[in-house]
Amino acid sequence: MKGLVLWGINNIFSVKGEEDGRIRECRIKGKKMDFETRFYNPLSAGDWVEFEDNAEENKGMLLSRYDRTNYFARWNKKGRALQTLAVNMETLFCIVSPESPPFRPRFIDRALILAEQGHLDVAVILNKSDQEIPEWVAQRLENFKSLGLDVRYTSCETGEGVDSLREEIKGKIVGFAGQSGVGKSTLLNLLIPGASQKTAEVSEKMSRGKHTTNFAVMIPYDNAPGYIIDTPGIRDLLLWGIESADLSHWFPDFNCLEEECSFAGCRHMHEPKCAVKKAVNEGIINADRYESYMRMMKELIENEQKY
Numbered sequence: 001m002k003g004l005v006l007w008g009i010n011n012i013f014s015v016k017g018e019e020d021g022r023i024r025e026c027r028i029k030g031k032k033m034d035f036e037t038r039f040y041n042p043l044s045a046g047d048w049v050e051f052e053d054n055a056e057e058n059k060g061m062l063l064s065r066y067d068r069t070n071y072f073a074r075w076n077k078k079g080r081a082l083q084t085l086a087v088n089m090e091t092l093f094c095i096v097s098p099e100s101p102p103f104r105p106r107f108i109d110r111a112l113i114l115a116e117q118g119h120l121d122v123a124v125i126l127n128k129s130d131q132e133i134p135e136w137v138a139q140r141l142e143n144f145k146s147l148g149l150d151v152r153y154t155s156c157e158t159g160e161g162v163d164s165l166r167e168e169i170k171g172k173i174v175g176f177a178g179q180s181g182v183g184k185s186t187l188l189n190l191l192i193p194g195a196s197q198k199t200a201e202v203s204e205k206m207s208r209g210k211h212t213t214n215f216a217v218m219i220p221y222d223n224a225p226g227y228i229i230d231t232p233g234i235r236d237l238l239l240w241g242i243e244s245a246d247l248s249h250w251f252p253d254f255n256c257l258e259e260e261c262s263f264a265g266c267r268h269m270h271e272p273k274c275a276v277k278k279a280v281n282e283g284i285i286n287a288d289r290y291e292s293y294m295r296m297m298k299e300l301i302e303n304e305q306k307y
């Protein structure tokens with residue numbers, strides 16, 4: 001039978017049968033499935049699977065996984081493997097806030113790269129738009145827009161942007177990601193009443209009282225098909241599968257200048273006559289975005305030296 005993975009932890013997955021709509025607690029048959037072994041978690045919220053029922057009611061065995069249309073994955077340092085946060089979404093919404101907690105554009109820079117690697121459409125939601133938007137935040141947002149990124153504004157206080165967002169995503173499968181405190185739960189509750197209650201219940205049940213929501217949960221809409229995938233409060237997004245020498249290829253605003261760098265294979269760090277650094281000095285490339293690039297670069301170089 002075909003089913004949809006709604007959530008899962010420690011290799012126990014809640015799967016909703018496509019035909020009968022019943023949810024079963026499923027385990028993986030045998031030790032390993034033929035899933036990609038490079039992943040930290042074999043399945044994630046949003047995966048379509050084949051499963052069979054057990055004799056025991058509401059229990060099942062997972063047999064195989066269908067191909068994913070896209071995925072949002074990051075490097076898991078502890079597990080030293082790719083960790084999939086959510087898959088098969090129409091759009092991944094990255095939620096940020098302007099001031100409290102502080103705007104984190106470097107989170108967006110990383111999310112953009114990870115989304116592109118996972119063939120994922122991404123949009124940014126600046127929540128708490130009722131708060132004052134500092135000038136540098138406005139500039140960075142404009143910069144993102146000029147790179148083609150879809151940026152919207154919502155406020156759970158005034159209701160700005162909430163109804164239109166609800167209309168837009170209704171009936172679709174979309175993902176929500178953000179750092180703790182940006183108002184993700186509040187926004188989800190406005191979009192789907194009782195949403196955060198659902199996540200809390202699932203977390204409580206699956207993690208057996210540990211109170212840690214460290215896995216994504218699919219929340220169904222009230223009167224429409226589709227789900228919002230609520231990913232856990234993400235602290236960091238570590239890159240994967242990118243060599244330091246290739247990092248600038250993931251920065252289209254840098255990449256287009258590369259030919260003008262005097263050094264072939266310029267990494268735009270300390271090389272002389274670098275067109276990217278010149279553009280930063282002239283204010284053509286956003287200085288904070290360059291700083292973001294440099295941090296990723298250092299991280300990648302450190303890792304290359306380690307392994």
Ligand SMILES: Nc1nc2c(ncn2[C@@H]2O[C@H](COP(=O)(O)OP(=O)(O)OP(=O)(O)O)[C@@H](O)[C@H]2O)c(=O)[nH]1
Pocket residue numbers: 127128129130131154155156157158178179180181182183184185186187233
């Ligand atoms: N001013 C303002 N405050 C908001 C808005 N949305 C949420 N908040 C407040 O921000 C705080 C954090 O909101 P949460 O919804 O708990 O944030 P979260 O992102 O889910 O964070 P975690 O629960 O830690 O994962 C709460 O005090 C909310 O009332 C908003 O649009 N404007």
Ligand SMILES: [Zn+2]
Pocket residue numbers: 258261266267268269271273274275276277
């Ligand atoms: Zn350069």
